[in-house]
Amino acid sequence: MPKEVTRALAWSLAITLGLAVLIVLGSRNLAHFDAALVAYTASTLFATFGIVYRYTMWLQRPPTAMYWRRGWQTFLQPRRLPRNLLNWAPLIVENILVHRFIFRRSRLRGVTHLLLLWGGIIGIGITFPLVFGWLHFEIVPGDLHMYQSYVFGFPTFTFDVESLIAFLIFHGLVWSALLIMAGTMLAMRRRMREEGAAALQHFAEDFLPLIILFSTALTGIMLTVSHSWLRGYAYDFIAILHAITIIGAFIYLPFGKFFHIFQRPAQIGVKYYKRVGEEGEAACCRRCGAPFSSRLHIEDLIQTEKALGYHYEMPDSPVEHYQWICPPCRRAMFTLAQGAVWREHRGGSRRTTAGYKPATPKYANPAVGEGPLGKEDAENFHA
């Protein structure tokens, strides 16, 4: 068995077992464990195994391993740690919880994803603790109108069963379902109308997750409708249907599009890495001399490429490695190389170009090509 697989299996087994132990502890030896939800628990354990396995395999790819290592190194540097800790919360809020970058792609996309994200956070935040027996409610002795909530077996807050807070808590999954349904409908609408999306989307990768989300939310809402307004009509059937959709979602988690939920926080590490790179030495192009990235990034990339089996080394040239040439010069070299082939072929005289110092190629029309693009592209490559 390859080393990577053994390592991934070990991690996924350990984490899955750890979760099982926490379920037993948190539900006080299964005293508060809801036996009706055992299928949910089994599928959650399966999903945990799958997610940890895929995550560990992913982390072992050379570029991911490099970023993982460097991300933590830059975060934990003693000199930077206090500032990093201070920055951590705003970075999480901006990049994950309100994901401003998606709003920059388009406002509708931003709203769509925000609905799905918060529907998911609320739904998962309620479902998992309930399924694991980590959250349960008991009537306060002597007062039938007061509920006591227990988290992980410890008593926390109490509330009146007739209060607004009780209404909001007991219908938490309804709010989550409404958000998810609105989000999936907006996403589906875009996917059915946009020609660009139509060319690139796949059923399994793009529609299936939406169908899964929508069906979990719809069947969940149907449960509420059944017991609130239809005197429990077909409740058992809907409950089974809902369980099937939820279990389907858990099983799909490690394989499809939802895996980005676990990959995405890596962008926080990238932010720290870039900051360290910007403060450090710049990498200067060995053709035109212009700085184009951080030396740290280029040296790391050279190592990553070596690990991947690429041979961009240029041993007979002062450039040493192709990575030391900036992207605009690489683009110019394409045309220069073609020109040289033709010139050699047709012969003819050429005024001497000895002493020519290559300039950084300039983007032909910054207004069109770069206008919408970020400062990084402009600063690094077309300054």
Next chain:
Amino acid sequence: MPKPAEYEFFVDSSRCIGCQACLQACAECDTHKGISLIQLDFIDRSVSTQTAPVVCMHCNSPTCAEVCPADAIKRTEDGIVQTALKPRCIACNNCVLACPFGVPKMNTGMNMMMKCNMCYDRTSVGLKPMCASVCPSQALYYGTREEIEALRPRSRPVNSFQFGRQIITTKVNMMVPLEEPLNFVKMARAMYDAPPAQDMTDDPLLANMYTE
């Protein structure tokens, strides 16, 4: 009518007149509406009018995809290296820095890389990519092998390129002289040269009169 699979992309940079039609047309592509992704640079405007148009070459073994820590760049079965998957791209810039042709663009604000996908909405259904459909000098040409052979009887397409010790084979072709016995183009061969236009035979427009 040829099937989409029989069409190929041919780049003949020396024919580029820098008109920027490709830049404008690229922004019309439905898969990246309003954002132009083709790269068009003046190599050195102080000495030459030569411009360098670069589309994604769609490598058989795409370095951008291999160095992507988020597994966000995929090559579809038809050999097209797609732009970064939006849910996955973490805007790390690895692909931008690693692409041997200098193709990807980083959109920092949107946290994603964007690059030419050969107008996948069009080419996957047999239409020409936007840039090639508007290029007046056919520096960017999209068609069948037979068509390009008829159009450029003294040229032939090459799709292997050498960078240092690495040879990269691509889906997109570069046009080189028909009789030139080369299997791949050495990309660093003229890296310190001045761009053409230093004399008559080097003028990109006049040169074409007695080559292609």
